[in-house]
Amino acid sequence: MHTTSITAAALLGLSAFAAALPTTDTSSSQSSEASTVDAGSDAFEFPLANGFPNITAAKDKDIIALIQAQALGTLAQPGNTTANATKPTGASILGQGFVAFNELMEVAFFTELISNVTNNAPGYGPDDITGDRDQILAILKVHEAQEELHQLNAAGAFTKNSGGQVVEPCKYNFPVSNFAESIRLAATFTDVVIGTLPAIQTIFGKNGDAGLIRGVGASLGQEGEQDGFYRQYLGLAPAGLPFNTQSAVSLAFSAVVQSFIVADSCPQTLELFQNPSFTLEGLTLFDVLTPITDLGNGKEDIQDAEFAGTPVQVNAVAVNSLVAENLCITYLNQNNGPISFKAAVTGGSDKKTFTAPFPGRSLGFSGLVITTVTTGTVDGCGAFLNADDVAAATKFGPFLFEADNFIDDLINDSSSSSTTISETETSTAAPTATN
CATH class of the missing domain: 2.60.40 (Immunoglobulin-like)
Known part of the structure; x- marks a missing residue:
């Protein structure tokens, strides 16, 4: 019998392992290394070596070009997938902000995972990875760069539509001790994301912001492609369900905060989502x-x-x-x-x-x-x-x-x-x- 459980709260019980994972910066892995995290740190902290997330398409074109090359595609251009006839309303803006918030966590996760594999950290060496290690590492670098573009796209839209509000990054701990646990965590949380993005699309539709749906739908498809890779690596059916488990934005918000956010590392960011100035109702952080x-x-x-x-x-x-x-x-x-x-x-x-x-x-x-x-x-x-x-x-x-x-x-x-x-x-x- 196979027994597997990943819990947004119980994952915290593994956080001591995350604190022990080496995350030494190495210049050989391009933009995938964190510039402020070194061996022995108990949390992942931005920015990356390329300056992410403190970059914009307007002033950092060379950096964006490098990320796009690694991501195998370009940052979404306004007018095709993100156009809206009117300025989005409150709940739609909150949805954009949550996407930016979640993508910061995903970029942090993949950056740390790539660093651990690159540096042969305990649990991430050649003997710990099944299959072609170089191929797997190359795929993870593509995913990491794609998540950077997801975040930049959502963060730019959120800042524009919220009157200048910025989703600041937190410090992160990931409760994993080896490569298999990391891929398991990636698969499970990708399932949550796949269940939450349709909830955000529904908010857009209800609020008359249908012009925003196509962009979220495009990233939703990419998350599904990722998930199939992680699941097959774990020996699971790549397409796990005919209809993915539904979720809601507050459920996903709580899962991120409970599982991965270092306490007191981003009080302004959490306050931004729980008591937003641009909409009457914020996100709830559950016990x-x-x-x-x-x-x-x-x-x-x-x-x-x-x-x-x-x-x-x-x-x-x-x-x-x-x-x-x-x-x-x-x-x-x-x-x-x-x-x-x-x-x-x-x-x-x-x-x-x-x-x-x-x-x-x-x-x-x-x-x-x-x-x-x-x-x-x-x-x-x-x-x-x-x-x-x-x-x-x-x-x-x-x-x-x-x-x-x-x-x-x-x-x-x-x-x-x-x-x-x-x-x-x-x-x-x-x-x-x-x-």
């Missing part, structure tokens, strides 16, 4: 949710799965989740409707434990599963239509879990079993959710 129960491969029913809820430790506006009552465990998987179970809640003022069913088998969990603790009522959990509804009711989360589909398992299943999905579903009694 932390981690599993207590071993969820195995995520494909079995567990009647009494336990999760722990604790206050987020990163500088943020308090959500006061520990005093909430009538709480539910809510699951998002694939593009299906959210499902909730009333949670038994125990604990005191510093930590809560939530107990509810985990219906992995009966609901056919596959790929990314997003778990949150949401508000309910005395009698039930309410009916959520989509991830946005879930985010609006969330107090703790997200816990990110991969119910994996390994290629070897698919081969073995097809040769040893003729059981169909419908036969499996009809033979399994699902736990009862409350609405």
